[in-house]
Amino acid sequence: MDEIxxxxxxxxxxxxxxxTQQPYLTLAQELGLTEDQVMQTINDWQDDGMIKRFGLVVKxxxxxxxxxxxxxxDIPADKVDEVGELLSLxxxxxxxxxxxxxxxxxxxxLFSMIHGQDRxxxxxxxxxxxxxxxxxxxxNDVLFSxxxxxxxxxxxxxASTEKxxxxxxxxxxxx
Amino acid sequence: MNLLEQQLIDEYQKGLPVCSRxxxxxxxxxGASESEVVSALAxxxxxxxxxxxxxxxxxxxxxxxxxxxxxVPEDELAAVAxxxxxxxxxxxxxxxxxxxxxxxxxxxxxxxxxxxxxxxxELSGGYKVMSLPMVKSHFIDLGFKVKxx
Numbered sequence: 001m002d003e004i005x006x007x008x009x010x011x012x013x014x015x016x017x018x019x020t021q022q023p024y025l026t027l028a029q030e031l032g033l034t035e036d037q038v039m040q041t042i043n044d045w046q047d048d049g050m051i052k053r054f055g056l057v058v059k060x061x062x063x064x065x066x067x068x069x070x071x072x073x074d075i076p077a078d079k080v081d082e083v084g085e086l087l088s089l090x091x092x093x094x095x096x097x098x099x100x101x102x103x104x105x106x107x108x109x110l111f112s113m114i115h116g117q118d119r120x121x122x123x124x125x126x127x128x129x130x131x132x133x134x135x136x137x138x139x140n141d142v143l144f145s146x147x148x149x150x151x152x153x154x155x156x157x158x159a160s161t162e163k164x165x166x167x168x169x170x171x172x173x174x175x
Numbered sequence: 176m177n178l179l180e181q182q183l184i185d186e187y188q189k190g191l192p193v194c195s196r197x198x199x200x201x202x203x204x205x206g207a208s209e210s211e212v213v214s215a216l217a218x219x220x221x222x223x224x225x226x227x228x229x230x231x232x233x234x235x236x237x238x239x240x241x242x243x244x245x246x247v248p249e250d251e252l253a254a255v256a257x258x259x260x261x262x263x264x265x266x267x268x269x270x271x272x273x274x275x276x277x278x279x280x281x282x283x284x285x286x287x288x289x290x291x292x293x294x295x296x297e298l299s300g301g302y303k304v305m306s307l308p309m310v311k312s313h314f315i316d317l318g319f320k321v322k323x324x
Binding site for chain 2: 106
């Protein structure tokens with residue numbers, strides 16, 4: 001499949017599959033491809049890691065996980081890989097990334113996310129994580145969210161994407 | 176939420192079937208009909224339980240992305256958030272309890288367009304953007320384990 005078709009397919013699925021009996025066929029018909037081409041390409045993307053997960057993407061907040069804390073840590077360079085691994089193994093932690101510090105206003109280089117039913121639950125989970133992994137010596141900060149302004153999938157292929165700008169991409173009903 | 180809806184969330188945050196009739200195959204595995212699966216998914220979507228059914232792309236392979244933050248006076252926050260959201264590349268945007276109180280993810284087809292978008296967002300938002308691109312991931316995304324009550 002050529003590069004433009006691949007970009008058009010990515011744009012078509014980045015906001016979800018259609019809820020038709022044969023969603024891959026529906027996509028294929030919109031894009032002028034065959035159902036097999038669509039399925040093969042999605043499988044290839046899963047194999048090569050372009051797609052890291054393919055399935056239902058939940059909204060934590062509506063599912064009752066009202067408290068969402070970004071817990072950020074200041075970890076020395078020689079320890080950050082180890083602490084990152086420890087955090088990623090904790091059940092309560094739903095994301096764990098290293099990011100750069102931006103001194104002087106931002107001192108934290110390890111980011112983790114905890115979703116919980118409420119604020120107290122999240123703080124208790126964090127206290128347990130710190131105790132069980134011996135992290136009390138590292139500075140951290142807890143940034144609870146208090147308003148959600150936008151939540152959707154990453155829009156990697158955009159209207160401005162050069163190769164697509166001349167070809168129209170049909171917008172089917174998406175889920 | 177009914178049992179089928181819970182099962183769909185438990186079983187299909189990853190490994191959605193890639194075959195001609197995926198909703199039929201999901202139904203076969205969960206003891207439901209194809210149309211029951213489609214209705215359940217439509218309901219979950221309608222009720223705001225799902226963001227979508229589809230791919231979570233790898234940030235690094237799919238394009239360029241970063242986590243960005245702004246420090247905004249509280250009384251301007253909603254208005255600034257709205258201006259930031261107007262950008263197609265902004266996909267998550269939260270108010271958080273910190274001096275940096277607006278946190279959003281920006282994605283773009285490539286690094287050059289990402290930097291351009293960040294500059295435009297800064298200009299439109301009216302406050303300096305702090306960009307914190309991912310250096311390393313320690314996390315394998317297998318979906319979110321919901322504890323049903």
